[in-house]
Amino acid sequence: MKRREFLALAGIGAVATMTLSSCSLIDGSSSASAGSSGAFPSSWKDEITIDVFDDLANYQGIATGWFAKLVKDKFNMKLNMIAPNVAGGGDTLFNTRSAAGDLGDLVLLGSSAHLPQALKGGLLLDASPYYKNMGNVQKYDAAVKNVNKGQKGTFGFPTTVSSLKPTVSSEATDPLSAPFLRWDLYAQLGYPEINNLDDLLDVLQKMQHLQPKAPNGKPVYAFSFFKDWDSFVMQNATQFQGYYGYTQAGLVFAAADGSDYQSVLDSDGYYVQSLRLYAKASRMGLVDPDSPTQNYSALFTKFQNGEVLFSWWPWLGGSAYNTDANMKAGKGFQMAPLKNMKVYSAGVQPYGGSTSFAIGAKAKDPQRVAAFIDWLYSPEGVYANSGGVLATPGPEGMTWTNSSGKPDLNPFGQKTLLDGGTDTVSASYGGGTFSKGVSPINVVTVDLVDKDPATGQPFTYMVWPSYQALVENPLTKDWSAKMAGQKTTMAYLQKKGELVVAPGSGYIAPTDSSEISTLRGQLGTVIVSNSWKMAMSTSEAEFNALLKDMQTTANGLGYDKVYKVDLANAKAQAAAQKAIVKKFG
Numbered sequence: 001m002k003r004r005e006f007l008a009l010a011g012i013g014a015v016a017t018m019t020l021s022s023c024s025l026i027d028g029s030s031s032a033s034a035g036s037s038g039a040f041p042s043s044w045k046d047e048i049t050i051d052v053f054d055d056l057a058n059y060q061g062i063a064t065g066w067f068a069k070l071v072k073d074k075f076n077m078k079l080n081m082i083a084p085n086v087a088g089g090g091d092t093l094f095n096t097r098s099a100a101g102d103l104g105d106l107v108l109l110g111s112s113a114h115l116p117q118a119l120k121g122g123l124l125l126d127a128s129p130y131y132k133n134m135g136n137v138q139k140y141d142a143a144v145k146n147v148n149k150g151q152k153g154t155f156g157f158p159t160t161v162s163s164l165k166p167t168v169s170s171e172a173t174d175p176l177s178a179p180f181l182r183w184d185l186y187a188q189l190g191y192p193e194i195n196n197l198d199d200l201l202d203v204l205q206k207m208q209h210l211q212p213k214a215p216n217g218k219p220v221y222a223f224s225f226f227k228d229w230d231s232f233v234m235q236n237a238t239q240f241q242g243y244y245g246y247t248q249a250g251l252v253f254a255a256a257d258g259s260d261y262q263s264v265l266d267s268d269g270y271y272v273q274s275l276r277l278y279a280k281a282s283r284m285g286l287v288d289p290d291s292p293t294q295n296y297s298a299l300f301t302k303f304q305n306g307e308v309l310f311s312w313w314p315w316l317g318g319s320a321y322n323t324d325a326n327m328k329a330g331k332g333f334q335m336a337p338l339k340n341m342k343v344y345s346a347g348v349q350p351y352g353g354s355t356s357f358a359i360g361a362k363a364k365d366p367q368r369v370a371a372f373i374d375w376l377y378s379p380e381g382v383y384a385n386s387g388g389v390l391a392t393p394g395p396e397g398m399t400w401t402n403s404s405g406k407p408d409l410n411p412f413g414q415k416t417l418l419d420g421g422t423d424t425v426s427a428s429y430g431g432g433t434f435s436k437g438v439s440p441i442n443v444v445t446v447d448l449v450d451k452d453p454a455t456g457q458p459f460t461y462m463v464w465p466s467y468q469a470l471v472e473n474p475l476t477k478d479w480s481a482k483m484a485g486q487k488t489t490m491a492y493l494q495k496k497g498e499l500v501v502a503p504g505s506g507y508i509a510p511t512d513s514s515e516i517s518t519l520r521g522q523l524g525t526v527i528v529s530n531s532w533k534m535a536m537s538t539s540e541a542e543f544n545a546l547l548k549d550m551q552t553t554a555n556g557l558g559y560d561k562v563y564k565v566d567l568a569n570a571k572a573q574a575a576a577q578k579a580i581v582k583k584f585g
Contacts, residue, residue, distance in 0.1 A: 052441070053360070520562050
C-alpha cells in the first residue's frame with residue numbers, strides 16, 4: 001500500500017465521519033450488568049482470544065502483525081475480527097449474531113441503529129464497575145455521559161472524541177474539499193487570480209491549451225466524472241458547495257452556521273449551479289466524454305497518467321499524481337484559492353462521532369476488554385491504533401522518537417511511511433510489513449488533531465514541523481512561496497480567513513421511515529439521471545428543459561415529503577451545533 005493510498009483512505013474516513021446525527025445514540029432498556037471490579041492488573045496471566053464484532057473492519061480472522069503483537073504483549077490477548085464488510089455487508093451478520101444472543105466480547109457499532117438495537121436486545125454489558133478505572137476514557141466523560149443518556153449504566157464509549165473546542169477544525173493538512181489543480185501548469189500561466197468558478201473554467205481552459213495531450217498521448221480534460229458514488233444525487237455535483245461553506249444533508253445543502261438552507265431542486269441553488277457550470281465546461285471541451293461510463297478506478301488511472309487537470313479532493317489528484325518523481329520535477333496538484341470562497345470544514349466532536357465501543361453481554365473476560373478499550377484512548381493506544389492508514393506514525397520507538405518535545409520520524413518511520421508501508425518491521429515488533437500489521441479495528445478513538453501532552457504536537461505526524469521539512473520538494477516550495485509561506489492548505493485557509501468551521505455536535509439523523517426511504521430511492525433515480533444529462537448537455541436550452549423535467553417529475557413523486565424530513569434534520573443539526581458551542585465554547 002503506497003503512502004498516497006494511506007491518504008486516500010484517510011480522506012474516505014473523513015467522509016464517513018460527516019454523517020448527521022441526533023443528540024444521543026441510545027434509548028430503550030438496559031442490558032446485562034458486570035460484576036464488581038478492582039483496578040486493572042498490570043499483566044494478564046492466561047492468554048485469551050476475544051471475538052471483536054466490528055461494523056467498520058475490513059479484515060476478518062485473527063489479527064496479525066505489529067499491532068496484534070502489541071496487544072498480545074500488553075493484554076495477553078488475541079483479536080478475532082468479525083467484519084460484516086467482509087462477510088457480505090449490510091445488516092445480515094449483525095442480525096444473525098443478535099438473534100443468537102452474542103455479538104462478541106468487544107463490539108464496535110458504526111450504524112446509528114445498531115447501538116440502540118443491541119441495547120434493547122440485552123446484548124451489551126453495563127461497564128459501570130470498570131469505568132471508574134478507565135482513566136483514559138474518563139478524560140472524555142462528557143462524551144460517555146452523552147452517549148449513555150437515558151440508560152441506567154455505562155454501555156457505550158463513543159469514538160473520534162476530542163478535548164478541543166467544537167469550533168476547532170478536525171482537518172489537519174487539507175480540507176475535505178477545495179479547488180486542487182495541476183499547480184505546475186497554473187504556474188506556467190503566471191498564477192492568475194481566480195475570482196470565482198467562472199474564472200476557474202477560463203484558467204482550466206488555458207491550462208488545457210498548454211498541455212492538450214498527456215505523456216501517453218491521450219487528450220487532457222479539466223474534469224472527469226464517475227458514477228460509483230452516486231446515491232440520490234450526482235455525487236460530483238455536490239463538491240463546489242463546500243467551497244462556499246455548505247454541507248449536504250440529504251436533499252438539503254445547509255450553511256455551516258445554519259443561516260441558510262438550499263434544496264437540490266432550487267434553480268439558483270449550488271447543486272443546480274454546479275450542474276450548470278459542468279454543462280458550460282462540457283461545451284468548452286473541458287469535460288472527459290468518458291465520464292458517464294467510467295468508474296472511480298478508471299478515473300484514478302487517468303489522474304495517474306496526467307489526463308485530468310482538476311481534483312475536488314486532495315486525496316484524489318494528489319494521491320494519484322503527486323509521485324516523488326513528479327514533485328521533484330515541480331509537478332503536481334495543489335490548492336489554488338478562489339477569491340470568493342469560504343471553505344467548509346468539520347469541527348472536532350467533544351461528544352464523539354456516530355460509532356461506539358461496547359462490551360458484549362457474554363464477554364468471557366469483561367475486565368480485560370474494558371482495560372483494552374481504555375488503552376485505545378491513551379496516547380500510546382492512539383498512536384498504535386491509528387498507525388499508518390489513519391495518519392499517526394504507529395508505536396513510539398518503532399517509527400518515531402520524541403526528543404525534548406520534538407517528535408520526529410526515525411529512519412524506519414521515514415522509509416516506511418513515505419514509501420507506502422511495504423517495509424518489514426523488526427522481529428521485536430512482530431515482523432511482517434508495516435502496512436499488513438496495522439490495526440484492523442479501523443476507527444479513530446481520539447481525534448488526531450488533539451495534542452499529545454508529552455510532545456505538545458497533534459497525534460498525526462502530517463503536521464509535525466519535522467515531517468513538513470522532510471517532505472518539502474520543489475512543488476511544495478513553489479506553492480508555499482505563493483501561499484504566504486504556509487506549509488499546508490489548512491494553515492493557509494486559516495491565515496487568510498477563508499475557512500468556516502461547522503461545530504462538531506455529534507448529531508446523528510434518525511433513520512428514514514420506510515415511506516421516506518422508498519420515496520428517496522425513486523427520487524434518486526430521477527435526479528441522478530437528469531443531473532448527468534444536464535452536466536453533459538450541449539446547449540442552454542437543453543439544460544433548462546432537463547432541469548424543468550427533473551423538477552416537475554421529482555415534485556410529482558413527492559419530493560416535498562423527503563425534503564421536509566431532510567430540512568428538519570439539517571435544522572436539528574444546527575441546533576445541536578449551537579448547543580455544543582454554548583457548552584464547550
